[in-house]
Amino acid sequence: MRRATGAVAVLVIGLAGVCQIVAEPARAAAARIAHIETKSPTRSSVFVESTAMGRTIQVDVLHPAGGGARPSYYLLDGLDPGVGQSTWTNATDAEAFFAGKRVNVVLPVGGQASYYTDWQADDPRLGRNRWETFLTAELPPIIDAAFDGNGVNGIGGLSMGGNAAFILAARHPELYQAVAGYSACPDTGMAAGAIMFSVANRGGDPVNMWGPPGSPEWAAHDPALMAERLRGKTIYLSTGSGIPGKHELEIKPQLPENLVLGGPIETGVNACVVSFENRLRGLGIPAQIDHSLTGTHSWSYWQDTLHASWPALAAGLGA
Incomplete structure (x- = not known):
């Protein structure tokens, strides 16, 4: 287990050479807490000053x-993250749901259309994205030090x-x-056009x-090409069918196109999840896959599946 000694970066050792398609892991970078705002107990x-990102990143923590x-x-978060807070706290009952649970829920704020990855080049519109380095090298030791993290992590x-x-x-x-995905397609090759x-x-x-x-x-x-590297982890995936269900009339901060395209988007996600599930089964890698007979690409369903995922995730994390 990784254990931080303070709110500074630590060296993260990657599994070099395990698989040719895996790039070198992100190198550790110095980062520090600028300040913390206590919203409630x-x-x-x-607010983390990130060297990798070249700016201060807000990270909300439920603890x-x-x-x-x-x-x-x-x-x-999703393609269009919340402003000033994660959409998980704006559009779902995540704060109330995790209250009293022995876990830190770490919610990065920002990252529109970034795929939370390290981009090869800064983008004129989306700026500098070094999210992989931030999330895997800079942030974990800070969270562990400031919020009693024990080095066991899920994402x-x-x-x-x-x-x-x-x-x-x-x-x-x-x-x-x-690892968990709610209406997510963990097959980058299959999703390349959509990405x-x-x-x-x-x-x-x-x-x-x-x-x-x-x-x-x-x-x-x-991940479909690297699926063997997921062996031994608790894996959860959920998807709707794209058929409108019980939540369609609820008002939520949906992506604008999801008001019209939430059904077709979820239909595509469902096909990808089925393909990824078959990939895992072919390798003999256990996973909990929740297929709903209805449901579109929208927040009320993600609240439902967040609840549904937690027993498995809690067991995997020892929460």
């Missing part, structure tokens, strides 16, 4: 009111954030014991991320 906003060592669950996310969670878990298997479109639709140049599709960096960020 169980919620804090941590127990008392002390004591506990694991951390990094929970990533999850919805849609784009779920894709990123599986990418990070496959690229840094030593760091995460559990390119989603970045471009937010004004970014997707070639600045991993280069053109088919380049080595796309393969190096494909």
Whole structure:
């Protein structure tokens, strides 16, 4: 287990040479807490000066009111993250749901259309994205030191954030014991067109991320190709069918296109999840896959599946 000695970066040792398609792991970089805002006894906003990102990043943490060592669950946002807070706390009952649970829920704020990865080049519209370095090298020792983290980590996310969670878990298997995706497609090759479109639709140049599709960096960020590196982890995936269900009339901060395209988007996600599930089964890697007969690409369903995922994740994290 990793254990921090303070709010500074520590060396993260990667599994070099395990698989040719895996790039060198992110090097540790200095980072520090600028300040912490206490929102409640169980919620804090941590402002981290990131050397990798070249700016201060807000990270909200849901945590127990008392002390004591506990694991951390990094929970990533979708394509359009919330402003001033994670959409998980704005659109779901995550804060109330995790109250009293012995876990830190770590919610990075920002990262629009970034896929929470290290981009090859700064983007004129989306700026500097070194999220992999921030999330895997800079942030964990800070969270462990400031919030009694015990070095046991899980990572999850919805849609784009779920894709990123599986990418990070496959690229840094030593760091995460559990991984979850809510309406996420962990097959980068299958989702390449959608990834390119989603970045471009937010004004970014997707070639600045991993280069053109088919380049080595796309393969190096494909959990389907690196699925063996997920063996031994608690794995959770959920998907709806795209057929409208019980939550369609609820008002939530959906992505604008999801009001119309939430059904077709989820249909595509479902096909990807089925393909990834078959990949895991072919390798004999256990996973909990929740398929719903209804459900679109929208927040109320992600709240439901966050609840559904927690028993498995809690067991995997020892929470």
